[in-house]
Amino acid sequence: MTFNFISAQENEQIAEKIIAMEKAALERWTHGDPSGYVEIYSKDIVYFDPSLEKRIDGLEILSEYYEQARGKVYAERFELVNPVVQTDGKMAVLTFNYQSFNSEIIRKWNCTEVYRLEDDGNWKICQSHWSLTQPFKSE
C-alpha cells in the first residue's frame, strides 16, 4: 500500500477489524440468519446483487429484502479469497473473491463492501456489491 493518510499499523488494525466483521456476518448468513448483516448496515446503505433490477437504497427496504432469505441459505463453509482493505481511517473498502462450499457445489462471487466509521464509533457497511464470478461460464 502506498496510501499515506494513515500509518501502515493503523491500516492493518482497521483491515483486521473489517475482515473479522465481514466473516462474522457471513458465518450467520451461511446459517440462514441475515441479521448479522442487517445489524451492521448503515441507514443510507446502497446495495447490488445479481437478482435485482436496480440498486436497493436504504436500510428499511434492504432489511425487508434480506428477511425473505431467513432460513433459506446454507453453506458448510466459506472462504474470503485474498481480501484487501483500502482505507483513509474513516471509510474502508473491503474487496475479495468469495467461495462457499456445500457438498460438491462451489459458488463463486465477487464482493465489494464499503465500511464507514459512524458518529457512534462503530463501523457500518454503507455500500455492498455482490456479483457472480464469470456468470456465463459453468461453475
Added chain:
Amino acid sequence: MTFNFISAQENEQIAEKIIAMEKAALERWTHGDPSGYVEIYSKDIVYFDPSLEKRIDGLEILSEYYEQARGKVYAERFELVNPVVQTDGKMAVLTFNYQSFNSEIIRKWNCTEVYRLEDDGNWKICQSHWSLTQPFKSE
C-alpha cells in the same frame, strides 16, 4: 444523507466532480478509448468485472487488460441511472445503474467506483466493480 464528516455543500461539490469524471471516462470508453479510465485509476486499484476469474490487482495488469479493449467498444449513448455519491471528503463511493444504448440493444450494468483524493490533489479510482444486472434474465 445523514453523514456528518463534511458539509452538505462539500458533499455536493465532490459528488458533481466525481460524476463528471465518470461520465468523461465513459464517453471515451464508449468510443473505443480505454485510456480515459486508465488515466484516472490509482496504482493500487482493485477491479472486478463479469469476465474475470478473480479480482485484478494493480494498475499495471489492469492497463494491459484494458488495452485489449481498445477500438472494440462502441455505444451510441449511455446513462448513469440514479447515481449516488457517499463521501468523507477523502474517499468517495459512486454507485449507479448503467445503461448503454446501441441500435436496439440496451445493456444494463451495476457499478461501484471508489474514488480517492490522492496526495497530489487529484481524485483517482482505487476500486472498480462492474457487474451485469440480472445476468440470468434476458435483456
